[in-house]
Amino acid sequence: MSVIETRELWKTYGRIEALKGVSLRVEKGQIYGLLGQNGAGKTTLIKILLGIVRLTDGDATLLGHPAGTVDVRKRVGYLPEDHQFPGYHTGYSLMDFYGSLYGVPASVRKQKIPETLELVGIAGRMYSKIKTYSKGMKQRLGIAQSLMHDPEVIILDEPTDGVDPMGRREIRELMSELKGQGHTIFLNSHLLGEVELICDRVAILQQGKLVREGTIAELTKTKGTFVIGLLSGQTFPSDAVIKLGYAVRPLPDQAGLFEITLSDGQTIEPVMKLLSERGLTVVHIVEKKQTLEDVFMTTVEGAEPGVDRKRRRGARPVGGRD
Amino acid sequence: MLQFIAILKDSFREAVDGFVIYLMLALSAIVIILLGSISFTPGSPEEALTGNGFGAGNVLNKFQIIFPDRGASTAPTFVPNVQYSASNIEQSAGNSVAFTLNVSWGNQFARPVGDKEKDKDKGPPPTIDPFRYAVYTWLEPPGRKIEKPMRGRGKAKTTELELVEPPLATPANLKAVTEAEMIEFLTYQCVAFIGVSKSDVVITRKPDVAEPEYKFDVRLKNIAGARGWPHDIQVFFGASGAIRGVPLGAALYIIEDPIINGLGAAVTLILSVVITAFFIPNMLRKGSIDLLISKPIGRVQLLVYKYIGGLTFIFLLSSFTIGGVWVVMALRSGLWDPRFLLVIPVLTFTFGILYAVSTTVAVYTRSAIAAILVTLVFMFLMYAIGQAKSFFDMNKVTNQVELPDWSYTLVEGLNNVLPRYKDLDKLTTKLIVDSTMPTGDARAQAIFTEFPSWGGAVGVSLAFIAAMLSLASLRLVKRDC
Numbered sequence: 001m002s003v004i005e006t007r008e009l010w011k012t013y014g015r016i017e018a019l020k021g022v023s024l025r026v027e028k029g030q031i032y033g034l035l036g037q038n039g040a041g042k043t044t045l046i047k048i049l050l051g052i053v054r055l056t057d058g059d060a061t062l063l064g065h066p067a068g069t070v071d072v073r074k075r076v077g078y079l080p081e082d083h084q085f086p087g088y089h090t091g092y093s094l095m096d097f098y099g100s101l102y103g104v105p106a107s108v109r110k111q112k113i114p115e116t117l118e119l120v121g122i123a124g125r126m127y128s129k130i131k132t133y134s135k136g137m138k139q140r141l142g143i144a145q146s147l148m149h150d151p152e153v154i155i156l157d158e159p160t161d162g163v164d165p166m167g168r169r170e171i172r173e174l175m176s177e178l179k180g181q182g183h184t185i186f187l188n189s190h191l192l193g194e195v196e197l198i199c200d201r202v203a204i205l206q207q208g209k210l211v212r213e214g215t216i217a218e219l220t221k222t223k224g225t226f227v228i229g230l231l232s233g234q235t236f237p238s239d240a241v242i243k244l245g246y247a248v249r250p251l252p253d254q255a256g257l258f259e260i261t262l263s264d265g266q267t268i269e270p271v272m273k274l275l276s277e278r279g280l281t282v283v284h285i286v287e288k289k290q291t292l293e294d295v296f297m298t299t300v301e302g303a304e305p306g307v308d309r310k311r312r313r314g315a316r317p318v319g320g321r322d
Numbered sequence: 323m324l325q326f327i328a329i330l331k332d333s334f335r336e337a338v339d340g341f342v343i344y345l346m347l348a349l350s351a352i353v354i355i356l357l358g359s360i361s362f363t364p365g366s367p368e369e370a371l372t373g374n375g376f377g378a379g380n381v382l383n384k385f386q387i388i389f390p391d392r393g394a395s396t397a398p399t400f401v402p403n404v405q406y407s408a409s410n411i412e413q414s415a416g417n418s419v420a421f422t423l424n425v426s427w428g429n430q431f432a433r434p435v436g437d438k439e440k441d442k443d444k445g446p447p448p449t450i451d452p453f454r455y456a457v458y459t460w461l462e463p464p465g466r467k468i469e470k471p472m473r474g475r476g477k478a479k480t481t482e483l484e485l486v487e488p489p490l491a492t493p494a495n496l497k498a499v500t501e502a503e504m505i506e507f508l509t510y511q512c513v514a515f516i517g518v519s520k521s522d523v524v525i526t527r528k529p530d531v532a533e534p535e536y537k538f539d540v541r542l543k544n545i546a547g548a549r550g551w552p553h554d555i556q557v558f559f560g561a562s563g564a565i566r567g568v569p570l571g572a573a574l575y576i577i578e579d580p581i582i583n584g585l586g587a588a589v590t591l592i593l594s595v596v597i598t599a600f601f602i603p604n605m606l607r608k609g610s611i612d613l614l615i616s617k618p619i620g621r622v623q624l625l626v627y628k629y630i631g632g633l634t635f636i637f638l639l640s641s642f643t644i645g646g647v648w649v650v651m652a653l654r655s656g657l658w659d660p661r662f663l664l665v666i667p668v669l670t671f672t673f674g675i676l677y678a679v680s681t682t683v684a685v686y687t688r689s690a691i692a693a694i695l696v697t698l699v700f701m702f703l704m705y706a707i708g709q710a711k712s713f714f715d716m717n718k719v720t721n722q723v724e725l726p727d728w729s730y731t732l733v734e735g736l737n738n739v740l741p742r743y744k745d746l747d748k749l750t751t752k753l754i755v756d757s758t759m760p761t762g763d764a765r766a767q768a769i770f771t772e773f774p775s776w777g778g779a780v781g782v783s784l785a786f787i788a789a790m791l792s793l794a795s796l797r798l799v800k801r802d803c
């Protein structure tokens with residue numbers, strides 16, 4: 001049984017179509033990231049799972065129950081985006097209130113609340129009124145309240161929104177730890193670098209449609225782009241390589257480096273063979289790898305990967321010869 | 323249950339968060355201290371028993387009101403041509419008074435009787451003994467209730483007054499009245515109108531007085547704090563001038579009913595409507611509601627709990643105010659009748675009617691301002707309908723104004739379906755009358771008033787609240803948050 005599953009999920013708000021047939025599946029123990037531009041429908045999908053908004057068509061289940069079932073929400077923790085906690089609570093009393101709503105017994109709450117607040121780093125301020133909290137503190141409190149009842153599934157809508165870099169790392173570590181304990185985490189985020197670091201699988205929503213889905217490795221695998229450099233003084237035989245059926249392009253900002261793009265089914269071997277037949281010496285060969293951000297950008301822009309972009313991170317040398 | 327308590331606690335926090343509640347509590351405290359500064363000093367027996375010296379009149383005049391069946395009948399009758407007067411008044415040992423009660427006859431319209439005036443009004447001796455007839459009336463079961471024709475309810479309809487006809491008596495019946503029964507009757511009248519307790523009354527008949535005149539030696543103990551005994555009232559711990567000769571019960575009644583349960587309650591209700599109007603819109607605000615409905619609680623449940631939670635505000639406030647007023651008044655007067663405390667739940671319930679309207683408007687509009695405006699208009703309408711109903715009820719009996727039949731039907735129809743806001747008020751008024759005034763006065767107050775039933779008032783109001791909350795739930799359940 002999948003922890004989260006949607007089939008052909010549609011949602012319309014009046015005339016706005018927020019989701020147009022989204023099908024996805026999250027398995028137990030995964031950290032699953034949902035990406036997409038503003039207004040793509042990420043929050044809408046989460047709200048449907050929790051029964052905050054009603055689906056228009058299709059099917060959504062959470063832990064095997066239809067989305068919105070009251071009882072199943074006991075087993076789910078949720079951090080909404082743009083949350084507004086009632087300012088008259090202190091961090092502690094809010095946790096106590098929500099804990100009671102989740103049915104956590106008083107004795108457990110008493111022990112769990114300081115523990116959880118400690119985990120997100122705001123235990124020192126737990127008796128202050130929430131209206132005195134900074135944005136990031138509220139966000140940390142939001143994460144804490146989604147964890148305290150030890151839920152099987154944790155759904156986080158932009159969990160690191162407003163949190164400082166140290167805090168973001170702590171939250172990432174926390175998520176890994178939770179995953180290690182067998183929790184399933186579903187998150188929305190715009191911070192692709194983070195998603196890439198912690199998510200097992202990601203899906204990209206665009207205008208209500210699921211356009212990419214897969215493990216990080218699957219998504220960031222290049223379609224095959226190599227950068228080759230020859231011994232200085234040697235000329236790259238562009239025409240011959242193009243004749244072989246490859247796309248070749250000199251890199252404008254790095255003289256002597258050429259970018260060779262493989263089409264489906266091609267390998268780099270014939271090019272290497274041609275170069276060695278001509279007695280040319282390859283001193284630099286790197287297979288370009290995309291970051292999640294690249295994947296995201298190209299996906300949402302509908303552009304081909306491998307276009308002219310500066311890349312520092314993620315460039316992975318696959319070999320080098322003299 | 324855990325969830326319910328959690329939401330109550332949450333509402334409590336919300337209620338005590340702002341400064342407004344502290345301001346209101348402070349105002350209440352001032353009122354309580356002010357009322358606590360009132361002192362009640364029993365009036366002199368001379369003045370109380372002759373009626374000379376102040377406006378309240380002679381307490382003995384009320385003895386003409388008789389509750390038949392040895393007081394078991396709450397509806398009274400009158401035997402007006404008996405006159406009661408006091409002479410040889412002595413205040414003994416502080417709190418007791420001894421006097422001679424003179425019973426004689428007079429004309430239809432009883433007047434305060436000074437010794438000199440007495441003979442002038444007396445007229446010729448009656449053919450039957452009026453005092454024996456009064457005692458006989460008290461002993462016998464009540465007669466039929468007196469009926470008045472009613473207007474606007476079909477030509478032949480009548481209404482019953484809480485007033486009964488006096489019995490028929492034969493000379494033999496009157497002769498059979500014993501001295502012990504006379505003393506029993508007079509003791510009952512002292513208890514019913516002066517408000518002393520039965521054990522504090524000692525009456526003996528003086529021999530050698532020719533019937534139909536009678537003289538009794540009466541000794542009353544503990545007149546300070548007796549509900550029907552005139553008292554002098556001073557504010558600011560005795561610093562102010564005194565209002566003289568107000569029966570203690572009447573003074574307490576005026577403080578507790580028109581002032582606290584009337585004016586005070588109205589102010590509290592209006593302020594509470596304003597403050598609590600923000601609770602539901604705040605909960606429904608974007609960013610807040612998600613946090614709650616993602617918890618394992620149904621939306622209807624959430625709304626109902628939150629509604630009940632909203633009542634904590636006024637419950638706190640009225641508990642403090644009513645409780646405080648009750649304690650200081652009891653300390654000052656020595657009367658510890660707890661019935662006044664019932665105003666707390668009734669006021670909370672009355673607010674519940676208003677808050678149901680506020681909640682529903684808030685769910686539909688998410689606007690606190692809209693909730694306040696609609697609720698205040700509704701409050702005014704309820705008040706107007708209640709006033710109209712009281713007037714029409716009165717007019718049914720007195721026929722002061724000629725009104726068409728349909729107007730009666732309209733007012734009663736509206737009153738039947740709308741929550742019984744005014745009825746609740748009438749009922750608490752009765753409660754306060756009963757708890758402050760001596761039994762005789764309290765019953766006499768009710769003669770011309772038609773009292774609604776608690777069941778009806780609470781039942782219709784509850785139905786209204788349920789209907790309002792259903793309407794609100796309907797919207798909340800359907801809505802995407």
Ligand SMILES: Nc1ncnc2c1ncn2[C@@H]1O[C@H](COP(=O)(O)OP(=O)(O)OP(=O)(O)O)[C@@H](O)[C@H]1O
Pocket residue numbers: 013016017018036037038039040041042043044045081802803
């Ligand atoms: N309550 C609503 N009423 C009408 N339209 C809505 C409502 N909530 C969301 N939408 C619309 O649905 C679409 C998807 O919104 P959603 O909040 O799911 O986007 P998102 O992917 O979470 O965006 P973001 O990254 O900005 O949080 C948007 O076009 C939005 O305008």
Ligand SMILES: [Mg+2]
Pocket residue numbers: 042043044081157188
């Ligand atoms: Mg969103």
